[in-house]
Amino acid sequence: MKKGDQTREHIIMKSAELFNQQGFAGSSLNDIIAATGIKKGGIYRHFSSKDEIALEAYNYAASVVGSRFDEALDKEETAAGRLLAFFHVYGDVVNAPPFIGGCPLQNTAVESDDTxxxxxxxxxxxxxxxxxxxxxxINDGIQSGEFKEHLDVDALATFAFSLMEGGIMLSKLEGNNRHMQMNIVSFTTYLQQCCLKGD
Known part of the structure; x- marks a missing residue:
């Protein structure tokens, strides 16, 4: 990798960490300079604006989390296990999130809603x-006979995603993983009682 590419990647990585912890609006150019150790001219040699950095930084943070999801999903053989794998990636969101600062999607969605x-x-x-x-x-689970045929696939995916993101938000806000852990137990029970086919 060329030195210029390395510098650009360094700016993206450090900015992603900064934005995911302080927010886009809460991070100034001086904060980016402090985080990267690169002067203003050096940053603008690679990016035209803070907005451009933010978009690249979000892509980077999302790719890191996506890789963690990939790793967790690859270890599971059942559809239920694969759905729960998303939750387990954030099982210790307070102390060891897949990306520093929590869920990039959630943080970005909340902050950028109207701005x-x-x-x-x-x-x-x-x-x-x-x-x-x-x-x-979920569709794979239905096709394989693991899940009931009548499941509302869209609704179940939304329910799972909402439980995961809610657990992340509550656990981060309280500084305690108990909300995520409770949601993992609740969703496991829900899958067993409402989604899995009986023997």
């Missing part, structure tokens, strides 16, 4: 991508 259309669009793409992944897992 930054481009970032909001990226977060919405992330939402649909994750929901589509969950729906594919």
């Amino acid at each position: 930054h259309p481009s970032l909001r669009q990226r977060a919405e793409q992330g939402l649909h991508s994750t929901l589509d992944r969950m729906k594919s897992i």
Whole structure:
């Protein structure tokens, strides 16, 4: 990798960590300079604006979390296990989140709701991508006979995603993983009682 590419990647990585902890609006150019150790001119040699950095930074943070999801999903053989794998990636969200600062999608969605259309669009793409992944897992579970045929695939994916994101938010707010852990137990029970086919 060329030195210029390494510098650009360094700016993206450090900015992603900064934005995911302090927010886009709460992070100034001086904060980016402090986090990267690169002067203003060096940053603007690679990016035209803070907005451009933010979009690249979100993509980077989302890709890191996506890789963690991939690793967790690859270890599971059942559809139920694969759905729960998403939760387990955030099982210790307070102390060891997959990306520093918590869920990039959630943080970006909340902050950019009405203030930054481009970032909001990226977060919405992330939402649909994750929901589509969950729906594919549920459909696989139905096809294999693990899940009941009549399941509302869209509703179950939304329920799973909402439980996961709610657990992340509550656990981070309280500084205690108990909410995520309770949601894991509740969703496990729900899958067993309402989704899995009986013997």
